[in-house]
Amino acid sequence: MTSRIRASHRGFTLVELLVVIAIIGILSGLALVGISRARTSVLNSSMKFETGQISQALELYKEKHGALPPDGNTAVTTDATKRATAFSRHLNKMFPQRNPSLDTPTTTNMSNLANSYNLVNPSPTSATPYQLSDIDPSEGFVLCLMGFSPNVEQPLTGTGERTPLFQFDQTRLVDPDGDGWWSYKARYCESEYVYFNANTYTDGSSVVASFTPNIASGTARPYGMILNNNPVWASPKTFQLMLAGLDDSFGDGFSKTDQMKIYPSGVQDTTNAPTSINYSLQDMDNIVSFGQASTLESDTDL
Numbered sequence: 603m604t605s606r607i608r609a610s611h612r613g614f615t616l617v618e619l620l621v622v623i624a625i626i627g628i629l630s631g632l633a634l635v636g637i638s639r640a641r642t643s644v645l646n647s648s649m650k651f652e653t654g655q656i657s658q659a660l661e662l663y664k665e666k667h668g669a670l671p672p673d674g675n676t677a678v679t680t681d682a683t684k685r686a687t688a689f690s691r692h693l694n695k696m697f698p699q700r701n702p703s704l705d706t707p708t709t710t711n712m713s714n715l716a717n718s719y720n721l722v723n724p725s726p727t728s729a730t731p732y733q734l735s736d737i738d739p740s741e742g743f744v745l746c747l748m749g750f751s752p753n754v755e756q757p758l759t760g761t762g763e764r765t766p767l768f769q770f771d772q773t774r775l776v777d778p779d780g781d782g783w784w785s786y787k788a789r790y791c792e793s794e795y796v797y798f799n800a801n802t803y804t805d806g807s808s809v810v811a812s813f814t815p816n817i818a819s820g821t822a823r824p825y826g827m828i829l830n831n832n833p834v835w836a837s838p839k840t841f842q843l844m845l846a847g848l849d850d851s852f853g854d855g856f857s858k859t860d861q862m863k864i865y866p867s868g869v870q871d872t873t874n875a876p877t878s879i880n881y882s883l884q885d886m887d888n889i890v891s892f893g894q895a896s897t898l899e900s901d902t903d904l
Contacts, residue, residue, distance in 0.1 A: 727780030793846035847887030
């Protein structure tokens, strides 16, 4: 007689199902963390790439015109007349035939340029817009990289097609302080780009260039480095271009006008740089033109 062996099919117990669900939840969480990190890395890399493009445009500007744009920072150059004079002299150096009396920005001539070329904000909120003394570290490099008029007597205010050294995304040109001069906002965060010219990183004694942004938070200052046990500036002969990163904060912690933060360590070095302070947490995702990696955090061992 042939006997049949019946297969026994036992279902999952409640405990087994709960274990499986827990494992799936853990794996899903790990996947989401990985996806989030990958997305953050892509966004940072994209913003670092654009920072590099603008930096290359500034280097080309220097090669073409013999000097970099002034940065207009008020910490080092506190006098408004001196800031306006510095920008005017920069234009005179580039364009020897310039007539300063004809090339002075006014509401009329700059409004015409705004409507024709979007060179400046056509609807500033300031009662006295388009003042050269109001150009700050988020604005001067934008204006200069947009190019100048073929009118050699009026390179700033003259008409005619300009040849930009960088193609700014028109949708990211902003004027948060209402002075008529454009700032440039990053693609994936709310921070504006901030530019410091090496000639005015410091006043030579106790004041370091400093800028309080109008969109991002915190305080932007040039970063220092330690070279042969001596404090020096990062990019000591050119410029520093920086962005607050995805947290929209440049960081803070400054309590004195002469303080600096040290790249790439991020750690206070009172032996070699007595005025140095530690990176704040918000410094970590800052993006800088002189950095090797996409963010300061990726460049440091902290």
